[in-house]
Amino acid sequence: MNMDKYNREVSLLCPTCGCTDFSYREGVEESIEMMMCASCNRIFTKDELIRENGENIDEHLSEIKKELTEDIVDEFSRSLKKAFSGSKYIRIK
Template structure:
């Protein structure tokens, strides 16, 4: 059951919503500076995360709902036709 969980989320620039950044891989991500290739603005890791927080939350919620929805569907399917078990 890996469907839906392994999707990756692109981080977007707080200014231009571009998704291409230049950063130094040798610097720890918490302290490194991300330079947007779209608008040239530079942002800290915190700023990027803050700007994307609502998108990340929405994505996590969507994944959760998908999983719950699938589980309920599977349950109903498994028990459909069985007269002795009723799902409330």
Template sequence: MDDLSVQVPLSCPTCGCTEFSEVSGQDQDSADERRFICAHCGVAISRDQLTEANSASIDATIQDMGDDIISALSKDLKKALKRKGWKVK
């Protein structure tokens, strides 16, 4: 399948800045509990909180990609069926 990856910039729910630094010395086993500090206003926020605060933007990006994903999957499925000898329109 074609590369359908996309990056959604996450913004600070307090000031809207998109630059963060990770709080050092954290346990890397629990990615969801990692904390970040906004480069502009200094607010500390967990990864879960940051994701939740940006959920509308994330959902909109997923919706926008829907047709591209369906098209790519359809193309790949047709190729796979043709390789197996199926007649595909």
């Protein structure tokens, strides 16, 4: 199964203006990354921006889960059919 097809890029949106362009800079601490919206100049930490886009991220995650579940069921079904293809006593539909 090709796992690359489940990779996604989720564009983070500014909750104020909807812009997807941000400039990045180091925050006060090394672990805090500050992001400024290129359109409205609102400043966020990376964690705040991710939290603000949580619904969008969750929607993409739900799509991936659905696709993965369907592909696993199909793969399992093909494996069973292949394993029992020569059997007279077991049939898989």
